[in-house]
Each structure stands twice: as C-alpha cells, then as structure tokens.
Amino acid sequence: MPSPIGHTLAGLAVLAARDAPEHASRARAAVVVGAAVAADLDLLLRFVDGRNHHQAESHSVGAALLAALLVWAGARLAGAARPARLAMTASLAWLSHLALDYLNRDTHPPIGIMAFWPWSYEYFKFPWPLFLDIGRTLEWATVYNNALAAAWEVAVLLPLLLLVRRLRARRRG
Ligand SMILES: [Zn+2]
Structure with missing residues (x-):
C-alpha cells in the first residue's frame, strides 16, 4: 500500500480537478482527503476479530459508492452546499485510493x-x-x-497535483 501522504496528494488532486477555487473550503477538503485515505482503516479491523481484512471490501467500487451515499447524507444533514457534487468528489477520491x-x-x-466487491471477491x-x-x-x-x-510518492503525485491545479485555473480563465 502507498503511504497516507500519497493518498492525501491524490485526494487533493481529485478535489482540485472537481472544485473551482471559489468553492473550496477546509471542510470540503477534509471530507475529500478523508475519503482518499479512509479505505486503509480496514487495517484496524484486525484488532476486532484478529483476521486480516486489508485491501478487501473497503478497496472496491462498492465501497466508493457507499462512501458517496454517506457523504451525500452527511452533507444534506449538515446543510452543506452542493451535497451531490461533494459526494461524487468524495467517491472519486475513494477511487483514487x-x-x-x-x-x-x-x-x-x-x-x-x-x-x-460486492460483484466479485477477486x-x-x-x-x-x-x-x-x-x-x-x-x-x-x-x-x-x-x-x-x-x-517517491511525493515526487510523482505533487507534480500531478500542481498540474491539475494549473489546468483548473486555466479553464476558468
Ligand atoms: Zn489501501
């Protein structure tokens, strides 16, 4: 698995690609970066039942869809702006993981x-x-x-993040 640093950079790149700077906020960034990193929380399940669950169900398209649903519901409850867009961005960040x-x-x-998963266990x-x-x-x-x-992750992903931000800024201008 890559480090949380790599996953954070990938999540920020997804956020930069999806959200114009005027819609950026720390709360949205926290949700999206959280979604980019959260799949590895499956490592903690070992302490629950002693079995290895890493890179299983949480590392799937199904989990990314569930994350979108959770973020959408949470954003609606919190009264956040554009909850569907935030849910889609969080889901894409999960897929970046x-x-x-x-x-x-x-x-x-x-x-x-x-x-x-849940369509295949391969x-x-x-x-x-x-x-x-x-x-x-x-x-x-x-x-x-x-x-x-x-x-190495920073060497690969930081230039990608900067490129996405630059392209996003150019698209606005
Ligand atoms: Zn992982």
Missing part, C-alpha cells in the same frame, strides 16, 4: 485489491508497480524504506 493501491508493489498477501494487481510498498513494522530498514516510498 484504489488506483494508487492497484499501482503499488504489494508484499502482504492477499496480493492486490478486491476492486469489484483480487486485482497491476503487474508493473509504480509505487513502493509501505512496511508495517518499526524496524530501521522498514522506516528507511517507508521514507523512500513516501518521497
């Missing part, structure tokens, strides 16, 4: 993501990884590897 995980090197079985993995795997221990070699992986 899937895209990054699909493109990353995976060394923790089951390999890949359960991309099409795992999918891109054969030529673009991103490095993030380790889950505090050993020095793992910390060093994680720092390298996060730096």
Whole structure:
C-alpha cells in the first residue's frame, strides 16, 4: 500500500480537478482527503476479530459508492452546499485510493485489491508497480524504506497535483 501522504496528494488532486477555487473550503477538503485515505482503516479491523481484512471490501467500487451515499447524507444533514457534487468528489477520491493501491508493489498477501466487491471477491494487481510498498513494522530498514516510498510518492503525485491545479485555473480563465 502507498503511504497516507500519497493518498492525501491524490485526494487533493481529485478535489482540485472537481472544485473551482471559489468553492473550496477546509471542510470540503477534509471530507475529500478523508475519503482518499479512509479505505486503509480496514487495517484496524484486525484488532476486532484478529483476521486480516486489508485491501478487501473497503478497496472496491462498492465501497466508493457507499462512501458517496454517506457523504451525500452527511452533507444534506449538515446543510452543506452542493451535497451531490461533494459526494461524487468524495467517491472519486475513494477511487483514487484504489488506483494508487492497484499501482503499488504489494508484499502482504492477499496480493492486490478486491476492486469489484460486492460483484466479485477477486483480487486485482497491476503487474508493473509504480509505487513502493509501505512496511508495517518499526524496524530501521522498514522506516528507511517507508521514507523512500513516501518521497517517491511525493515526487510523482505533487507534480500531478500542481498540474491539475494549473489546468483548473486555466479553464476558468
Ligand atoms: Zn489501501
């Protein structure tokens, strides 16, 4: 899995592509970035039943649709502006998480993501990884590897974010 830094940058790129700067707010950014990162909360389920749920149901198109529904309902209840658009943006941010995980090197079985749950329980993995795997221990070699992986994510995704923002600004002008 890529790091939360990579997922945050991808979420911000989705937000920049979808929302004009005049509609930007910290609340909308928090929702969209939260949606881009939230799929990895499945790591915490291990503490509930002792089983590995990572990259399963939460890493799917079905979960992205559920996220859209939740965000839409929450935004309506909160009286937020344009709740349907925010829900769609959050869903796309959730899908950005899937895209990054699909493109990353995976060394923790089951390999890949359960991309099409609930229609399929099959795992999918891109054969030529673009991103490095993030380790889950505090050993020095793992910390060093994680720092390298996060730096590579920034090197790839920050220029993408800046490009999307520039294109968005040009489209307005
Ligand atoms: Zn993930």
